[in-house]
Amino acid sequence: MAIKLPIYMDYHATTPVDPRVVETMVPYFTEQFGNAASRNHPFGWAAEDAVEQARKHVSDLIGAGAKEIVFTSGATESNNLAIKGVAEMYREKGRHIITAVTEHKAVIDTCKRLEKEDCRVTYLPVQKDGRISLDDLRNAISDRTILISIMTANNEIGVLQPIAEIGAIAKEKGILFHTDAVQAVGKVPFNVNDLKVDLVSLTAHKMYGPKGVGALYVRRRNPRVLLAPQIDGGGHERGMRSGTLNVPGIVGMGKAAALCKAEMTQDAARLGALRDRLNERLHKGLDEIYVNGSMEHRLPHSLNVSFAYVEGESLLMGINDVAVSSGSACTSASLEPSYVLKALGAGDDLAHSSIRFGLGRWTTQEEVDYVADKLITVVTRLREMSPLYELAKEGVDLSTMQWQVH
């Protein structure tokens, strides 16, 4: 069968909506269009029932209670609500937050804003494998620490943080623990009680649901977490997030969560095998390529590789029938290479040379083979025109060169 181009291999950015999810959502745009807050007629009741069923599906996926789920517009809002909500509510207890340098911007920039107020934030470094050191975490904790926010899986490198260990430390010290789990939930097992997390950010569009809907898990027992709402209004979602509920979106997120729960084990096994095949094929065809981040503690569908001596954007240009992302500066407006890869201690040159592969529910073996073969061809061609590759092959140690930095 001929491969359909372009190939989508950027499932960390977003996922297509599963057709089964779309089918479930459709009636809630037309026949069942009620406002879930309308308590006095069947249109409202139907909408409310649908929302509560979705809430159950989402909570089941993470081992939580349905009442612990607050629907939001997505993970950026969930992260803002969790961090700002805790900072405001626990103001008297302390003003110190601990996070990590490789967090998503929705966490980092939220923390930066709080720093402009009166919070102190510690940004933990990561080790070469992309994981934080638990000793660093312990050393950073003070009696003024109110929140630890560490993501479950990184969006760029797919590396899983030691969430259970962090949860145990947070519990021991009586500090709230928030995790941005958008890349992990629905892909790998995740249970709020096993992991001892208090706040979890989720989004539908990374797990085959629609964009524009997400959730925040807020622990209700042991401890009961209180949040200062960040959006005021009609008091929806137990007062934590006002605003008319996005009923079709929430229904879609619920269905997506139910599908992930049912299919996660087989999806993860299949995608893990395909990811390993991609990695092996690339290593067989090319020298001097490096996987960024731990291979052991990694999402099964994720791979981030640096191709030494070639620049990421020119690489993307050569594989323009494959949709992937690069850590290259040129793919962003900032002209700065990926801060996540830099944090791993990879040289800036390797950060510029990286490609992120995200496999997903519809990735096939034929696609993986096509992408690997195409990359091998393009990297080989670009290395033939790379002065760095030429110097390296002449035996020059590039790190001893003095470059004119512009």
Added chain:
Amino acid sequence: MAYSNKVIDHYENPRNVGSLPKDDPNVGTGLVGAPECGDVMKLQVKVNPETGVIDDAKFKTFGCGSAIASSSLATEWLKGKTVDQALAIKNTEIVAELSLPPVKIHCSVLAEDAIKAAISDYKKKQGQADSVQPAAQPTA
């Protein structure tokens, strides 16, 4: 980002990729940029000692498509020019020819720097050193 057709053409069919013997007294080599900035260009010219005209030019570039296209275009323009004519090539001409967007102007600047560095190296070899910036060198 959308590339102009000319950038795509130079990227897919780069002109004059390769290396000239860098110890040849008639060859000037410029190596500019830095890996951590995501762009390194090596540009070489071979000058005919009789006529002072650039007979051959080669490049190798680590960088984005626009950087590759800028250096490929530069080698095309260099051939047949005298050394002084080569020094008159401006980055703005490269921007215009390749329709580079503002965020890619630094690629054309780097190509102009590479030309100047290559000519400077050639002049130094010929005993006519001038103030043009030197190329990067291993410190060892």
